[in-house]
Amino acid sequence: MEIESLSENKSLNEECGIFGVWNVPDAAQLTFYGLHALQHRGQEGAGIVSNNNGQLWQERGLGLLSKVFADPQKLANLTGKAAIGHVRYATAGSNGVENIQPFMVNFNDMQVALGHNGNITNAKTLRKQLEDEGAIFQSSSDTEILLHLIRRSKKATFEEQLKEALNQVRGGFAFLLMTPDGIYGALDPHGFRPFVIGKLADDSYVFASETAALNAINAEFVRDVEPGELVKIDDHGMKIDHYTDNTELAIDSMEYVYFARPDSTICGVNVHQARERMGKNLAKEKPVAADIVVGVPNSSLSATLGYSQQSGIPNEMGLIKNQYIARTFIEPTQERREKAVRMKLSAVSSVLQDQRVVLVDDSIVRGTTSKYIIQMLREAGAKEVHVRIASPAFKYPSFYGVDMQTSKELIAANFTKDEIKAKIGADSLEYLSTDGLIAAIDLKHRGAGTGLTTAYFDGNYPSPVYDYEKEVANQAVTFQPELKN
Structure with missing residues (x-):
């Protein structure tokens, strides 16, 4: 920092x-x-x-x-x-x-x-x-x-x-x-x-x-x-x-949603299996009539598998990732993030042609990547694109080690779900609930409480953020009692 x-x-x-x-x-x-x-x-x-x-x-x-x-x-x-x-x-x-x-x-x-x-x-x-x-x-x-x-x-x-x-x-x-x-x-x-x-x-x-x-x-x-x-x-x-x-314990839920490798295990929970459960819970909560399920590679593929298994809709490889391109979320500038999207992803038109597509992604932060991906799917022949996000809407900044510390960067903090749907060009947009996320990660074996930080979704911060309190002063946030060392 x-x-x-x-x-x-x-x-x-x-x-x-x-x-x-x-x-x-x-x-x-x-x-x-x-x-x-x-x-x-x-x-x-x-x-x-x-x-x-x-x-x-x-x-x-x-x-x-x-x-x-x-x-x-x-x-x-x-x-x-x-x-x-x-x-x-x-x-x-x-x-x-x-x-x-x-x-x-x-x-x-x-x-x-x-x-x-x-x-x-x-x-x-x-x-x-x-x-x-x-x-x-x-x-x-x-x-x-x-x-x-x-x-x-x-x-x-x-x-x-x-x-x-x-x-x-x-x-x-x-x-x-x-x-x-x-x-x-x-x-x-x-x-x-x-x-x-x-x-x-x-x-x-x-x-x-x-x-x-x-x-x-x-x-x-x-x-x-x-x-x-x-x-x-x-x-x-x-x-x-x-x-x-x-x-x-209040481990950052974004480690399970996005950051960690799927083959990693955090606090006794395998990341791939947690993401798969996120997809299953998402399919239960937000079903939609469609022909195929397509995941945004690579961090969304586990959730996509879960959504397909739960919904019964076939899981198809409609997007291919160039494995030699870096992750766009952690590109340090917006310009570089935008340019990286088309460099790292390509759509498979023979899979997508005339299909109603459920596009599963792990999160929407700024919205840039989602907009370009949906555009690519439509250009490749997709008839409908229904976006399903395997985490709740990201409405509040992060202060514990993730690159999202101002609410003006977060599209869900500034626009309604319908407005975001229009901005990214989707036919529908739905998110996994916070309860669905907590149940998917399932840290009950660690004792009382959820064991997770979900502040980015519900504004419930585990501890004060000190030098950043001005940023959250006008937002509906909750601070848990401070741990005194």
């Missing part, structure tokens, strides 16, 4: 991927493979920091992971048995190399590397306080704030300093830190972002944003990092601690 005025920038946030390993030969190479499995979480920059016998070394750059490490010498420079890495989604105007993570700092008594997935909602306030006290920042990222808070702590040990720092930041965060003698993973008190631990051998461990990255390196899943936990991995093994006990 960039610390700037909300009125000056449409999207200030980032949604990223983090990965780290301890006690593994060629740790940086393994981290490269893990990050490759997380490339969908960020495509604007990447970096790796290795630990060779207590000496940290950094390589980072702009672009896809394969571009950043196209020169084999860069990975060759990263020797050692431990490493952490990061893939970043950067917002417009914030793609300087100074913001690429992991950050690495040289304190007078130790080196520290830090990677972050999420958003600190009180970052602007903390940064001003730190600058007033003499801190000098090298980047515009909220991630750097944690390093300053650690160094300003008067606690005796690094772990105590880290705990104190974690208790001062708010919002959604999964932090991955590496020191000369260990790797630390910390998750916010609500667990907004997914974060897991895997194992390669008795004394070799892995941190990752998603279980798909564990599968990519043949690591065994051990456990999720739980809200409020601080987990350390070093030569003595894994130690699970807490920086706060005042926690309540």
